[in-house]
Each structure stands twice: as C-alpha cells, then as structure tokens.
Amino acid sequence: MGERPIQVQLRSFCLADVDDFYEWASDEEVTRFMTWELFKSKQQAREYVANVVIPHHWFKAICIQGSNKAIGHIMLEQGSGMNSCRAEMGYAISRKYWKMGVTTQAVITAIKIGSKELQGITRIEALVLPENVASARVLEKAGFIKEGLLRNYVYLKGSLRDCFLFSFVVTSPAH
Incomplete structure (x- = not known):
C-alpha cells in the first residue's frame, strides 16, 4: 500500500511571510538553480516580498494543507501580445520538503488554478538547467513534456x- 501524497495549498503572499520566505531564499542549495541570488538579510527579503512578490x-x-506556513513559492508569468497564450513557471521549496512530492503537488495545483485564473493560457513552460535533475523529474511527474535543449x-x-x-x-479552459 503506497503512502498518500502530501496535500498542498497555494495562497497569496503577505508581509507576515517574510521569515518563512527568508528561510529558503537564503539557502545556497535552494537558490543554486534560481535566476536570483540568495538573500543575505531579512530586510532584503522583506523588500523583495513587498515590491516584487505581493504585487505580482x-x-x-x-503551504502544506492545514498549515499557513509558506514552505516555498510557485509563480506563473504570462506573456503579452502574441505570447499571451503561454506562461512561464518557476518554483522553489525549502530543503526540508525535498523528495516528499510536495513540489510535484504544487506544480499540479498551479496548473489547475493558473490555467483558470490567467486568461487565455494554453501552454505553461518551464526552463530547467541540465544538471537540475530533481526539477526535471518534478515537471515530468506533473505531466510536462521535455521539448528540447x-x-x-x-x-x-x-x-x-x-x-x-x-x-x-x-x-x-476547465483543466
């Protein structure tokens, strides 16, 4: 009998999440494959959450279902103009929750919710560095197809x- 996957919920960020955000955003292992550098102070994290995350x-x-603690983030960035039919996905999760299926569940949930909330989305894309095998596996388990290098x-x-x-x-649209 297999274990039941951990259930996740997605919610908007607020300034009260800065400490939780800083927990993974200041971890070199978590940010190794991220486009942004790791955060070196809670003040820097607070400014990012206030100026980038919340307005996004x-x-x-x-969050793990039943808890309000932000253990990671997931985002969709919809294109504009002729690219408005697609969105790019990015995510990160606290190292404590690696290899537990949490990220895969978050990606599946983001597909379901995001494809309804973002008008006209027909395609979600994600870029993964070749050495980030774990992230590639998350996407494949969530139903993504590797299109190429x-x-x-x-x-x-x-x-x-x-x-x-x-x-x-x-x-x-009702995916």
Whole structure:
C-alpha cells in the first residue's frame, strides 16, 4: 500500500511571510538553480516580498494543507501580445520538503488554478538547467513534456547556460 501524497495549498503572499520566505531564499542549495541570488538579510527579503512578490499577478506561497506556513513559492508569468497564450513557471521549496512530492503537488495545483485564473493560457513552460535533475523529474511527474535543449539560452549567475524547455499544454479552459 503506497503512502498518500502530501496535500498542498497555494495562497497569496503577505508581509507576515517574510521569515518563512527568508528561510529558503537564503539557502545556497535552494537558490543554486534560481535566476536570483540568495538573500543575505531579512530586510532584503522583506523588500523583495513587498515590491516584487505581493504585487505580482500570480506568485503564490506553497503551504502544506492545514498549515499557513509558506514552505516555498510557485509563480506563473504570462506573456503579452502574441505570447499571451503561454506562461512561464518557476518554483522553489525549502530543503526540508525535498523528495516528499510536495513540489510535484504544487506544480499540479498551479496548473489547475493558473490555467483558470490567467486568461487565455494554453501552454505553461518551464526552463530547467541540465544538471537540475530533481526539477526535471518534478515537471515530468506533473505531466510536462521535455521539448528540447536550448543552447546558450540564459545568463545565470554570471555564465551563459543551456536549459531544457519543458511544456504543459492546457487541453481545455476547465483543466
């Protein structure tokens, strides 16, 4: 008999989440594959949450169902103009919750909610560095397809990097 997966809920961030956010955003292992540098002070984290996270259209806290503690984040960034049919997904989670299925559950939940809330979304994309095997596995378990390798695609922490492109095609608005 298999274990029941941990249930997650997604909610909007508030300033009271700064300590929780700082817990994973200041961890070198968690931020190793992130586009942003790790946070070195709670004040820096507070400014980011206040000025970037809270005003963002779709930047959610990941919580274990039954708890309000933000253990990670997941975001969708919808394109504009001819790219408005797609959104890019990004996420991070506290190291304490790695290898527990929490991130996969958060991605699945974000697909369900985000595809309804973001008008006209038919495709969700995620970029993953080739050495970030765990993130690639999360996406595959959530139903994403690896479309290919984008060579010399992004500058990440001072170096030009390749990325795998993963996508999830939303089959209907009521997905």
